[in-house]
Amino acid sequence: MFRISFRNMFQNKGRSLMIGFFVMFATILYIVFSSFVSTMRSGMEDKIIQAVTGNLQIRPASATDVDMVTLKHQADSKSFMEDAQSKQIVSEIGSEDELAVRRVRFSTILTANGVKYPVTLVGLDQDFPEYKQAFKLTDGRYLDGSAEGETLLTTTQATKLGVKVGDSIEVYSMKLDPPAPDGKLKVVGIGDFEMLSMFGYSAAYTQLSSAQHFIGFEHGEVSEIIVYDRANPKAGDTSQLQNKLHGLGITASDVKVSAWKDMGGFIMGGVTLYKALFFAFIFILLFITCILLMNLILMIAMERRQEIGTLRAIGFSRNNIILIFIAEILLICLFSNLAGFVVGSGIVVAISHIAIHTMPPLAYIMGTEFFIQYHAIQVLPIIGIMLGIGLLSSLIPSFRISSLKPVEALKEE
Amino acid sequence: MIVIKNVTKDYRLGETDIRALRGINLQIDKGDFSTIAGASGSGKSTLLNLIGCLDRPTSGEIWIGGTQVNIMTERQLDQLRLRTIGFIFQSFNLIPVLNVYENVELPLLIMKEVSTAERKKRVNHFIEAVGLQDFAQRKPSELSGGQRQRVAVARALVTKPQLVLADEPTANLDSKTAIEIIDLMKHIRSSENTTFVFSTHDPKIMERADKVLHIEDGVIIGGKGD
Numbered sequence: 027m028f029r030i031s032f033r034n035m036f037q038n039k040g041r042s043l044m045i046g047f048f049v050m051f052a053t054i055l056y057i058v059f060s061s062f063v064s065t066m067r068s069g070m071e072d073k074i075i076q077a078v079t080g081n082l083q084i085r086p087a088s089a090t091d092v093d094m095v096t097l098k099h100q101a102d103s104k105s106f107m108e109d110a111q112s113k114q115i116v117s118e119i120g121s122e123d124e125l126a127v128r129r130v131r132f133s134t135i136l137t138a139n140g141v142k143y144p145v146t147l148v149g150l151d152q153d154f155p156e157y158k159q160a161f162k163l164t165d166g167r168y169l170d171g172s173a174e175g176e177t178l179l180t181t182t183q184a185t186k187l188g189v190k191v192g193d194s195i196e197v198y199s200m201k202l203d204p205p206a207p208d209g210k211l212k213v214v215g216i217g218d219f220e221m222l223s224m225f226g227y228s229a230a231y232t233q234l235s236s237a238q239h240f241i242g243f244e245h246g247e248v249s250e251i252i253v254y255d256r257a258n259p260k261a262g263d264t265s266q267l268q269n270k271l272h273g274l275g276i277t278a279s280d281v282k283v284s285a286w287k288d289m290g291g292f293i294m295g296g297v298t299l300y301k302a303l304f305f306a307f308i309f310i311l312l313f314i315t316c317i318l319l320m321n322l323i324l325m326i327a328m329e330r331r332q333e334i335g336t337l338r339a340i341g342f343s344r345n346n347i348i349l350i351f352i353a354e355i356l357l358i359c360l361f362s363n364l365a366g367f368v369v370g371s372g373i374v375v376a377i378s379h380i381a382i383h384t385m386p387p388l389a390y391i392m393g394t395e396f397f398i399q400y401h402a403i404q405v406l407p408i409i410g411i412m413l414g415i416g417l418l419s420s421l422i423p424s425f426r427i428s429s430l431k432p433v434e435a436l437k438e439e
Numbered sequence: 440m441i442v443i444k445n446v447t448k449d450y451r452l453g454e455t456d457i458r459a460l461r462g463i464n465l466q467i468d469k470g471d472f473s474t475i476a477g478a479s480g481s482g483k484s485t486l487l488n489l490i491g492c493l494d495r496p497t498s499g500e501i502w503i504g505g506t507q508v509n510i511m512t513e514r515q516l517d518q519l520r521l522r523t524i525g526f527i528f529q530s531f532n533l534i535p536v537l538n539v540y541e542n543v544e545l546p547l548l549i550m551k552e553v554s555t556a557e558r559k560k561r562v563n564h565f566i567e568a569v570g571l572q573d574f575a576q577r578k579p580s581e582l583s584g585g586q587r588q589r590v591a592v593a594r595a596l597v598t599k600p601q602l603v604l605a606d607e608p609t610a611n612l613d614s615k616t617a618i619e620i621i622d623l624m625k626h627i628r629s630s631e632n633t634t635f636v637f638s639t640h641d642p643k644i645m646e647r648a649d650k651v652l653h654i655e656d657g658v659i660i661g662g663k664g665d
Contacts, residue, residue, distance in 0.1 A: 027548050033536035336532040339493055340546045340594065341521025343514065432520075433494040436528075 027346065031354035034330075041326050045319060045355070046362030049412050052315040053366025054373065056308060057405045061374045063304040065399045066392055070297050071286075072259060073221045073393075077160030078229070078293075079286040080127075080252035081261045084115060084271070087282055089250070094131070094289040107281070109246025115281075116251060119270050123257035127151055128248040130237035135198040136179075136230065137207060138187040145183060146229040147197065149237020149248075156254050157231060160222070162394070166191035166215035169233060177211035178231040184216045191216055201242025211236060220393045225293050262287050312415055319419035323355055327427035334427055335435030344428040351424035352417060359416030363409055374400040440602060440634045441467040441490055446499030448485050448657075459485040461657040463499070467636060467650070469601070472628050474648035475638045482657040483638040484606050490636065491524055491604045492516045504601055521546060525595030527605035527624075527637070531587040533579040533594075539566065540575040543593045550598065565593040568627060585616035589623065596627060605637035609644055621647045 153171025199208030609617030
């Protein structure tokens with residue numbers, strides 16, 4: 027019975043090619059856009075991890091559950107990890123693949139030239155490369171891991187404060203009540219958080235000791251320990267780390283362990299928003315494809331009235347007709363979908379080796395340079411999706427045409 | 440074989456109701472080779488469509504083989520058309536993408552009770568019966584009009600129906616081929632003991648029928664052979 031479907035597909039080449047073109051085009055667009063958005067999402071996640079959250083965070087049990095990017099977070103001298111405990115954890119859990127670093131992070135105010143600017147001051151305890159991958163310098167240098175009293179500002183912060191590399195800024199100290207300027211930091215570098223600046227993330231890096239001074243941790247206390255998983259940059263499973271800490275006699279009553287996905291705050295929301303926009307685009311694309319296909323299939327169905335009438339006359343049921351018709355459309359969709367998959371994947375794989383340089387505003391979401399990533403597993407669903415679209419598009423026309431009385435279908439136009 | 444009682448059929452054409460059949464009564468016996476004769480628009484195709492269960496009457500009763508068919512469900516009618524009735528159309532109505540063998544085989548593909556071996560046997564038998572054994576692999580587009588109608592005859596007979604209906608089967612053929620097709624149908628009627636009903640307006644074709652029913656303006660006005 028499906029012989030008719032198969033033969034019709036080849037017999038009506040023009041129509042089949044037209045349907046195939048739409049399906050193939052939609053498949054290619056899906057693969058290219060999906061890879062683009064996936065690259066963007068992955069890039070953003072990388073930057074959040076590198077600049078802000080690390081893969082995992084170990085914080086005092088008393089720390090608030092607020093995420094790590096909001097300025098509302100007010101770390102204070104009551105929420106800290108002791109110097110000895112934090113050092114013990116860092117040395118015990120650090121390995122070749124896992125870097126554990128101590129960090130002080132709190133919201134404060136920078137002031138210069140009579141201007142005040144709120145920031146999250148982040149104290150880094152050693153010269154590690156991860157933050158440099160996310161913070162791209164436009165002027166100056168990165169922090170000297172063995173020095174203190176230095177800071178890196180974003181271009182927005184530097185502009186607002188009216189400072190340049192080599193200038194000093196005053197920092198409000200949390201140990202004073204009310205907080206007031208209590209020392210200076212020298213601006214050694216100005217740059218931007220790649221892909222994060224557009225979200226208004228406003229942090230200023232400094233050395234750990236300087237941050238400890240301004241928050242009032244006089245005995246080496248830290249706000250948190252950040253763990254970078256260098257073997258698996260997107261790792262976010264807390265259980266293994268919790269087990270390790272348990273082995274050190276550190277329990278949930280002492281510290282809380284969280285993952286980057288939970289601590290990325292509104293930036294993660296931004297990533298989700300981009301994903302949602304992508305899916306909305308894909309939905310519109312597929313909807314249009316569906317409507318176009320439906321019209322084409324309806325035209326084919328009307329052209330085949332006589333054939334369908336004949337089949338009904340010789341005893342084929344409505345269901346037989348629907349099956350023959352849908353099988354033909356699904357065959358076309360399958361072949362063109364596979365062709366689109368190969369072509370789309372080929373395009374993405376081909377350009378994945380080329381560094382794509384971007385300008386604002388694309389640079390804000392993709393970075394100034396990126397390589398598009400291709401993951402076959404990620405784009406594989408398009409085969410099922412397009413078959414679903416083919417099925418959906420052919421249902422109404424095939425039901426309509428099969429519902430005609432045999433005598434009506436047999437009428438010559 | 441066929442009993443029709445007071446059948447009427449109305450059509451709506453725009454705002455106008457048209458009565459295509461106006462109280463038809465007729466009886467066709469098993470094995471008859473009958474024709475419904477009449478001018479274009481007289482109602483003969485409408486009558487054949489009703490007998491073939493391609494359409495339903497506005498009123499009246501249609502009985503085929505002792506079963507009242509005008510009250511049957513769509514599904515029952517599908518089965519009736521598949522197993523009891525064979526159709527031959529004026530425009531041949533072959534499936535263009537299938538070859539002769541496949542066109543003849545088509546109705547058997549949905550008769551689950553017919554085995555593959557039986558299907559092959561029947562298809563070859565009827566292709567031979569209509570004299571197209573050398574054309575089995577040809578597509579309809581590669582055949583003449585007469586050959587196409589022979590394929591249609593074989594397709595109509597392959598399910599071994601009790602009744603074969605042919606709506607102006609010779610209208611698209613030259614007179615020599617037309618007579619050949621009618622003679623072929625008549626010959627098969629005898630060998631397969633099948634009832635044939637066909638419509639025509641060609642007096643030369645009417646002559647070859649055992650029974651002629653004249654229809655005019657939707658009414659049977661007389662006949663020959665009753």
